[in-house]
Amino acid sequence: MSWTRICAYDALLPERGVCALVDGVQVAVFRTYDGDLHALDNLDPFSGAYVLSRGIVGTRKGEPTVASPLHKQVFSLVTGRCLDEEGASVPVYATRVTDGNVEVSVRGVAVFPEVLRTAVAAG
Amino acid sequence: MNIVVVGYGPAAQRFVETLAGKGFDGRVTVIGEEPRPAYDRVHLTSYLSGTSADELTYAVPDGIVTRLATRVTAVDRAAKRVVTADGGAEPYDVLVLATGSAPFVPPVPGAEHAFVYRTIEDLDAIRVAAKDAVEGVVVGGGLLGLEAADALRALGLKAHIVEMSPWLMPRQVDEGGGSVLKGHIESLGLGVHAGSGVQEVVTGPDGRVAGLRKPDGTLLEAQVVVFSAGIRPRDELARACGLDVGERGGIVVDSAMRTSDPSVYAVGECALAGGMVYGLVGPCNTMAEVAADRVMGGTAAFEGADMSTKLKLLGVEVAQFGAMDGALDVTYMDPVGGVYKKLFISDDARTLLGGICVGDASPYAALRPFVGKELPAAPSDLLFSGAGAALDLPDEAQVCSCNNVCAGDIRTAIADQGVTDVPGVKGCTRAGTTCGSCVPMLKQLLEKSGVEVSKALCEHFAYSRAELFDIVRVRGITTFSELIAGHGHGRGCDICKPAVASILASLHNGHVLEGERAALQDTNDAFLANIQKNGTYSVVPRIPGGEITPEKLIVIGEVARDFGLYTKITGGQRIDLFGARIEQLPEIWRRLVEAGFESGHAYGKALRTVKSCVGSTWCRYGVQDSVGLAIALELRYRGLRSPHKLKSAVSGCARECAEARSKDFGIIATEQGWNLYVGGNGGFKPRHADLLAKDLSTEELIRTIDRFLMFYVRTADRLQRTAAWLESLDGGLDYLREVIMEDSLGICADLDAQMGQHVATYADEWRATLDDPEKLGRFVSFVNAPGVPDPSIVFASERGQIKPVMAR
Ligand code: SRM
Ligand SMILES: Cc1cc2nc3c(=O)[nH]c(=O)nc-3n(C[C@H](O)[C@H](O)[C@H](O)COP(=O)(O)OP(=O)(O)OC[C@H]3O[C@@H](n4cnc5c(N)ncnc54)[C@H](O)[C@@H]3O)c2cc1C
Ligand code: SF4
Ligand code: FES
Numbered sequence: 001m002s003w004t005r006i007c008a009y010d011a012l013l014p015e016r017g018v019c020a021l022v023d024g025v026q027v028a029v030f031r032t033y034d035g036d037l038h039a040l041d042n043l044d045p046f047s048g049a050y051v052l053s054r055g056i057v058g059t060r061k062g063e064p065t066v067a068s069p070l071h072k073q074v075f076s077l078v079t080g081r082c083l084d085e086e087g088a089s090v091p092v093y094a095t096r097v098t099d100g101n102v103e104v105s106v107r108g109v110a111v112f113p114e115v116l117r118t119a120v121a122a123g
Numbered sequence: 124m125n126i127v128v129v130g131y132g133p134a135a136q137r138f139v140e141t142l143a144g145k146g147f148d149g150r151v152t153v154i155g156e157e158p159r160p161a162y163d164r165v166h167l168t169s170y171l172s173g174t175s176a177d178e179l180t181y182a183v184p185d186g187i188v189t190r191l192a193t194r195v196t197a198v199d200r201a202a203k204r205v206v207t208a209d210g211g212a213e214p215y216d217v218l219v220l221a222t223g224s225a226p227f228v229p230p231v232p233g234a235e236h237a238f239v240y241r242t243i244e245d246l247d248a249i250r251v252a253a254k255d256a257v258e259g260v261v262v263g264g265g266l267l268g269l270e271a272a273d274a275l276r277a278l279g280l281k282a283h284i285v286e287m288s289p290w291l292m293p294r295q296v297d298e299g300g301g302s303v304l305k306g307h308i309e310s311l312g313l314g315v316h317a318g319s320g321v322q323e324v325v326t327g328p329d330g331r332v333a334g335l336r337k338p339d340g341t342l343l344e345a346q347v348v349v350f351s352a353g354i355r356p357r358d359e360l361a362r363a364c365g366l367d368v369g370e371r372g373g374i375v376v377d378s379a380m381r382t383s384d385p386s387v388y389a390v391g392e393c394a395l396a397g398g399m400v401y402g403l404v405g406p407c408n409t410m411a412e413v414a415a416d417r418v419m420g421g422t423a424a425f426e427g428a429d430m431s432t433k434l435k436l437l438g439v440e441v442a443q444f445g446a447m448d449g450a451l452d453v454t455y456m457d458p459v460g461g462v463y464k465k466l467f468i469s470d471d472a473r474t475l476l477g478g479i480c481v482g483d484a485s486p487y488a489a490l491r492p493f494v495g496k497e498l499p500a501a502p503s504d505l506l507f508s509g510a511g512a513a514l515d516l517p518d519e520a521q522v523c524s525c526n527n528v529c530a531g532d533i534r535t536a537i538a539d540q541g542v543t544d545v546p547g548v549k550g551c552t553r554a555g556t557t558c559g560s561c562v563p564m565l566k567q568l569l570e571k572s573g574v575e576v577s578k579a580l581c582e583h584f585a586y587s588r589a590e591l592f593d594i595v596r597v598r599g600i601t602t603f604s605e606l607i608a609g610h611g612h613g614r615g616c617d618i619c620k621p622a623v624a625s626i627l628a629s630l631h632n633g634h635v636l637e638g639e640r641a642a643l644q645d646t647n648d649a650f651l652a653n654i655q656k657n658g659t660y661s662v663v664p665r666i667p668g669g670e671i672t673p674e675k676l677i678v679i680g681e682v683a684r685d686f687g688l689y690t691k692i693t694g695g696q697r698i699d700l701f702g703a704r705i706e707q708l709p710e711i712w713r714r715l716v717e718a719g720f721e722s723g724h725a726y727g728k729a730l731r732t733v734k735s736c737v738g739s740t741w742c743r744y745g746v747q748d749s750v751g752l753a754i755a756l757e758l759r760y761r762g763l764r765s766p767h768k769l770k771s772a773v774s775g776c777a778r779e780c781a782e783a784r785s786k787d788f789g790i791i792a793t794e795q796g797w798n799l800y801v802g803g804n805g806g807f808k809p810r811h812a813d814l815l816a817k818d819l820s821t822e823e824l825i826r827t828i829d830r831f832l833m834f835y836v837r838t839a840d841r842l843q844r845t846a847a848w849l850e851s852l853d854g855g856l857d858y859l860r861e862v863i864m865e866d867s868l869g870i871c872a873d874l875d876a877q878m879g880q881h882v883a884t885y886a887d888e889w890r891a892t893l894d895d896p897e898k899l900g901r902f903v904s905f906v907n908a909p910g911v912p913d914p915s916i917v918f919a920s921e922r923g924q925i926k927p928v929m930a931r
Contacts, residue, residue, distance in 0.1 A: 015614070016641055026913075029906070049658040050915045054654075058614050058616035059614040060582065
């Protein structure tokens with residue numbers, strides 16, 4: 001698993017995402033209010049635009065979420081699953097903090113959404 | 124009381140369920156010929172794709188006695204008992220015939236070798252026969268025939284459909300729709316033979332089915348033949364015991380579902396109600412509910428039913444609702460895309476009579492409830508997909524025809540039972556539990572009522588926006604975290620966060636990106652620009668009153684040229700520059716601010732523009748300086764954050780060239796001063812503004828507008844324009860006049876002070892952002908590569924300017 005440094009942890013404003021370019025992948029990185037880090041793919045699967053990092057962060061029934069800034073579909077920051085439309089989801093990437101720096105890895109995918117898994121299995 | 128029900132299909136099921144629900148305490152016996160209790164025939168086809176018989180079968184309500192796999196052979200009305208094939212008998216006080224119907228098999232030679240498509244056993248037999256078959260034919264191109272043909276195809280056969288009428292689904296679509304439908308069906312790989320009858324089912328020397336001969340002598344080869352050429356009510360028991368039956372079949376019943384013998388009822392597909400046999404489960408269910416109510420002394424009546432249908436055939440949407448003709452009709456036809464939509468309308472072009480959809484059934488859910496009512500919009504608009512999505516349904520409009528549930532029933536469930544999602548609505552009202560075609564409508568009603576009936580902003584706050592506004596104001600709260608910790612739950616969402624951000628901005632007027640507030644904003648406010656479909660932003664500098672110097676026009680032109688932006692004149696008398704990437708926004712604005720421009724707040728729920736006409740300075744008709752006033756008003760209220768956007772206009776005379784009466788606050792000049800109109804709206808639901816006050820001096824005018832705006836900011840709901848706010852205001856315009864012109868609530872001094880504070884503390888958001896390195900630092904596409912542009916943003920050119928290209 002290879003890690004890429006993104007920025008200082010303190011540079012992340014709680015509940016406001018940033019986008020990072022990691023091995024050519026656009027990754028949306030979020031720091032929640034209680035300090036947790038989450039990383040999702042930046043591509044909004046509904047609009048086809050790379051914008052999820054610019055959505056509003058919040059919670060739904062306690063689960064941390066981000067809402068697409070384009071058409072407001074809500075995604076879980078934990079699983080990448082869309083909570084408004086069944087079947088849609090975005091990849092989730094691994095994060096960690098080393099020496100006060102946020103690092104992301106797009107190689108070892110933390111959670112690989114089912115949709116993608118079936119697509120891969122199918123060929 | 125002792126009730127016997129003959130036949131155990133969906134109608135019998137609904138009958139016994141309704142009795143159980145009403146607390147019936149007598150004895151109920153259901154005698155059914157099939158080996159299992161009633162099952163969901165509507166979803167019968169899913170049995171072939173793996174749904175088990177058990178999953179399709181309904182639960183027998185507690186206390187109901189069933190006798191399955193038992194056929195009733197006679198009814199002895201004199202002795203009040205039924206006789207069964209096994210020689211038994213069952214006495215009754217009340218008899219309910221729910222014998223359904225049987226597929227019609229035309230009397231052609233060889234027909235005994237063909238299959239029908241009605242029961243689980245029929246499907247088992249078809250599945251076995253399909254194992255070593257290559258081709259199959261379905262006789263009948265109606266709803267069920269197409270479903271059966273699709274099932275044969277799913278079983279791996281090359282399937283054909285033979286239909287007597289010149290086109291498929293003649294009961295649901297007209298000729299134009301039929302031709303579009305044919306294209307769809309053929310593209311699914313099904314053979315269509317319309318306008319053709321059946322001569323015989325041909326068997327080979329081994330006695331097995333070899334094909335179907337058409338009247339013209341040609342042979343369609345097939346090893347499986349299924350008849351789906353209509354249904355016949357099973358009225359044989361009723362006939363034999365002397366009950367009245369219709370000339371063409373069906374047990375005659377009155378609106379109480381009573382037959383010619385008052386102790387015998389008939390419900391479901393075997394009944395002839397009002398001269399009609401209903402072959403859809405919705406009316407059958409309604410009949411069963413009526414009969415159950417009557418048995419228990421109620422007064423329910425069956426008064427006909429909606430025969431709207433929507434085909435569930437994979438990939439092809441076909442729907443029909445209401446009448447199939449009318450004095451006027453409007454057709455939308457796209458033969459290439461395979462879409463055909465038609466609406467039938469009364470001769471005065473006001474009332475919707477019915478419609479046909481092929482290839483895109485989206486108007487079905489939205490418009491079916493409007494049948495017999497005034498058209499909610501221009502017919503041509505309604506025919507485009509997506510249109511109608513936001514229509515407001517009257518309470519009595521039927522939303523679910525399968526279960527006879529109206530919009531009002533659903534609203535009641537939401538308001539009184541606290542239902543918050545589709546499964547909840549299904550559980551409470553049964554709507555959406557049968558064919559499922561009304562589910563999109565249920566979602567819409569939920570979305571709308573969510574805001575309408577529950578005052579709660581969202582799951583995080585149990586308060587309305589107006590209540591939150593008061594909490595923030597009275598307790599002097601300045602941050603979201605403080606508010607949600609003390610008065611809410613969780614960490615907010617895309618609904619409450621911008622609403623609270625707007626409240627904080629209205630009350631404190633600090634920078635919208637200051638501290639924690641930055642994380643509350645929608646992306647537009649977060650980047651002080653409007654997001655576009657490809658993730659770029661548009662820039663709209665303020666041009667107060669639409670007046671601009673040549674120098675400033677040149678600057679806009681230069682900026683647009685240097686950054687390669689698409690430019691267009693807006694409907695608000697200013698200029699929009701499109702296609703800026705995040706990291707370009709500060710550079711663009713540095714140039715604009717230097718030239719004296721300010722943010723136009725096109726992104727904010729705030730004042731947008733005050734449009735002007737020419738006015739008395741130049742116009743030969745003008746009686747006041749409309750441009751001067753428009754500029755003064757725009758500068759006064761710029762930056763004012765509000766529940767929704769605010770628009771205004773000033774016209775220099777009654778000719779109204781600025782369209783002031785379509786604005787939230789519009790001003791029209793008079794010889795004596797100004798007339799003030801409020802609550803106008805263009806947009807989705809246009810409304811002309813109402814005259815609030817006449818012949819005001821400029822000073823009076825401004826004071827009245829100040830109070831109007833501040834009272835609106837305090838009390839309106841989230842995303843409620845002044846038009847909707849005024850309409851929902853108890854006491855309406857008179858009340859508004861009392862509050863802001865006669866100070867009936869004693870709050871005018873407060874409102875004046877609040878506006879005074881806004882005017883005094885206004886600062887341009889863009890200038891302040893450019894002066895603050897920390898805020899500026901957020902304007903990057905990539906936090907780890909600040910200079911790198913987003914590679915996913917690609918443009919093509921059109922009419923000499925850029926346009927976005929989406930990857931997909
Ligand atoms: C740019 C402009 C179209 C144009 O090129 O002419 C426009 C563009 C948008 N309008 Fe508009 N409206 C524009 C004039 C209008 C007008 C006409 C006017 O203001 O004179 C109306 C009808 C008048 C009215 O509002 O009552 C109008 C009624 C709407 C509505 C419906 C509002 C309603 O109450 O029903 C929306 C949707 C909303 O706000 O929820 C909307 C929303 C939008 C949004 C914000 C949609 C979005 O979220 O992306 C568009 C932003 C595009 C952008 O990036 O700039 N726009 N929009 C106009 C900007 C005027 C300006 O200079 O600020
Ligand atoms: C494949 C298929 C798909 C369908 N899709 C839809 C759809 O999408 N939308 C829609 O609205 N409708 C649809 N229908 C129609 C719907 O299923 C019927 O309207 C509904 O089943 C009628 O219910 P019923 O109880 O009146 O009759 P039935 O379902 O016919 O039940 C009558 C029962 O009585 C039994 N019976 C009859 N005579 C006797 C006797 N003498 N003794 C004992 N038992 C007896 C029969 O065996 C049967 O079990 C579909 C039907 C089929 C076959
Ligand atoms: S509204 Fe009257 S003053 Fe204004 S441009 Fe039109 S005609 Fe002239
Ligand atoms: S219309 Fe069929 S389930 Fe509602």
